[in-house]
Amino acid sequence: MKLKDLFQNLFGKPAPQPEMTDEVVLKIINILERARADEITCDDMFMQLDEFVEHKFHGRDVEKIAPLLREHLDICNGCHEEYAALLSVLENTQNKN
Amino acid sequence: MFFYSYQKVSIFCKNLILSQLITYNSVTMSTRTNEAWLADLRSTGIPHEEALNDLRDVIQKGLPYALSRWLSSDDPLFPPLVEEVTQETLLRVLDQLDTFEGRSLFTTWVHKIAIRIALTELRRKRWRDASLDELTENEDAPPPPGLLADPQASPETSAERKDMLERVRRILQEELTPKQREALTLLGLQDIPMEEAAKKMKTNRNALYKLLHDARLRLKKRLSMEELTPQDLLSAFEQK
Numbered sequence: 001m002k003l004k005d006l007f008q009n010l011f012g013k014p015a016p017q018p019e020m021t022d023e024v025v026l027k028i029i030n031i032l033e034r035a036r037a038d039e040i041t042c043d044d045m046f047m048q049l050d051e052f053v054e055h056k057f058h059g060r061d062v063e064k065i066a067p068l069l070r071e072h073l074d075i076c077n078g079c080h081e082e083y084a085a086l087l088s089v090l091e092n093t094q095n096k097n
Numbered sequence: 098m099f100f101y102s103y104q105k106v107s108i109f110c111k112n113l114i115l116s117q118l119i120t121y122n123s124v125t126m127s128t129r130t131n132e133a134w135l136a137d138l139r140s141t142g143i144p145h146e147e148a149l150n151d152l153r154d155v156i157q158k159g160l161p162y163a164l165s166r167w168l169s170s171d172d173p174l175f176p177p178l179v180e181e182v183t184q185e186t187l188l189r190v191l192d193q194l195d196t197f198e199g200r201s202l203f204t205t206w207v208h209k210i211a212i213r214i215a216l217t218e219l220r221r222k223r224w225r226d227a228s229l230d231e232l233t234e235n236e237d238a239p240p241p242p243g244l245l246a247d248p249q250a251s252p253e254t255s256a257e258r259k260d261m262l263e264r265v266r267r268i269l270q271e272e273l274t275p276k277q278r279e280a281l282t283l284l285g286l287q288d289i290p291m292e293e294a295a296k297k298m299k300t301n302r303n304a305l306y307k308l309l310h311d312a313r314l315r316l317k318k319r320l321s322m323e324e325l326t327p328q329d330l331l332s333a334f335e336q337k
Contacts, residue, residue, distance in 0.1 A: 020282060025265050026334065028281055031309075032317050033327035039310055042291070043303040050201035050209045078216075078291040078302060085166070085212045089159040090205065 031075065040068050045079045053083060057090045134203040138194060149187060152207060156183050159208045160215060167219055178218065186211040220290045254333075261333055264323070272319050277312035280305060 052069050056062050063070050073080045129137070129151070137148035160179050161170045168175055189210055197206055250258070269278060276298065283294045295305040320326060 020266055020269060022262050024282060025262050025269070028269065028316075029265060029327050029330045031281075032313055032320070033331060041303050041310070042306045046209070046213065048200075050205040053209075054201045054205055076291070076306065081166075081216060082209070082212050085163040085216065086205070086209055088162045088165065089208045089212070092162040093159055094202075 038068065040072050042072075042076060042079055045069060045072050045076070046082070049079075049083060049086060053086045053090060056087060057094070129203075131197075131199050131203040135194065135197070138191065152187060152190065153183055155204050155207060156186050156211045160211060163208070163212045164215055164219070167216075178215065182211055182215045182218065185214050189214070217292060220292050223290075258333060261330055264325075265320075265330065268316065268319050268323070272315050273312055277308055277315075280308055281312060284309075 048066070048069060052062060052066055055065055073083055129148075134148065134152075137144045138152070139145075140148075157179055160182065161175075164170075164175075164178075168178065186207065190207055193210075197203065269281070273281070280294060280298060283289050283297065284291070289297070291302050291305060295302045298305065300308070317327070320330075
């Protein structure tokens with residue numbers, strides 16, 4: 001039995017389905033505004049994250065050094081969380097020398 | 098007398114060895130180069146064990162800062178999570194040692210792996226622990242106030258916004274595959290983390306990102322064919 005059917009049997013109503021509310025449509029438009037053909041993926045981001053964060057930690061201009069990585073962080077919440085966590089570790093455990 | 102002297106010398110020697118060992122450890126731990134880390138971790142015996150212990154310390158020193166946004170180090174869940182993440186990170190580091198390219202400090206690379214493991218686990222726990230009620234309670238809730246309900250908007254502006262949203266909604270229906278539509282809706286509606294959405298859709302985060310990337314480019318192209326840009330649409334909602 002599928003989960004959807006089980007839910008319907010147990011509660012007598014269909015499982016909730018996500019719907020395209022106005023807010024969702026607007027969020028999608030927001031995401032679209034930043035879409036570009038040469039975007040990188042989360043795997044690319046992860047491969048270069050340590051190097052990128054060290055640049056940032058040492059005060060280098062990451063917008064110039066790695067603009068695509070910077071843009072990926074603006075649109076991918078998961079990668080941004082990992083970036084912020086790694087930066088916090090370096091700031092609290094390493095010297096800038 | 099002889100026994101007493103022997104004991105003293107023995108204790109002195111032990112202390113000397115211990116202090117030398119502590120000095121050696123603190124020096125090697127703080128000054129190990131990338132090459133030294135790799136060499137020690139690839140070796141066997143004492144250097145290997147010492148490198149693993151040092152790496153364990155490095156990971157555990159970093160995790161409280163990495164996780165501070167989500168979990169306090171005073172939380173009872175913190176110690177078991179750190180232990181689990183440390184073990185998993187050490188295993189993964191040893192397994193992936195050959196993939197380290199030396200473009201950062203070795204320890205930064207290790208922290209990166211530990212953070213990926215820790216955040217994946219935290220995201221999984223957060224969504225697993227949410228009750229069914231929590232996940233479905235929005236079903237009967239009134240719809241969010243929405244942008245169309247902007248009291249300052251004139252009737253013309255409201256009508257224009259409604260028309261635009263309908264147009265975009267239609268394009269979304271026509272252009273996207275059911276999988277792309279599901280992904281965009283899940284992430285947009287429930288703010289589910291990418292990893293959890295990926296799991297729900299039986300894929301992985303990278304594949305989901307690619308799916309979304311293709312969807313976004315496709316939508317952008319279609320909007321442009323209809324002489325619309327995302328900026329036009331957004332600015333329509335910024336007007337007073």
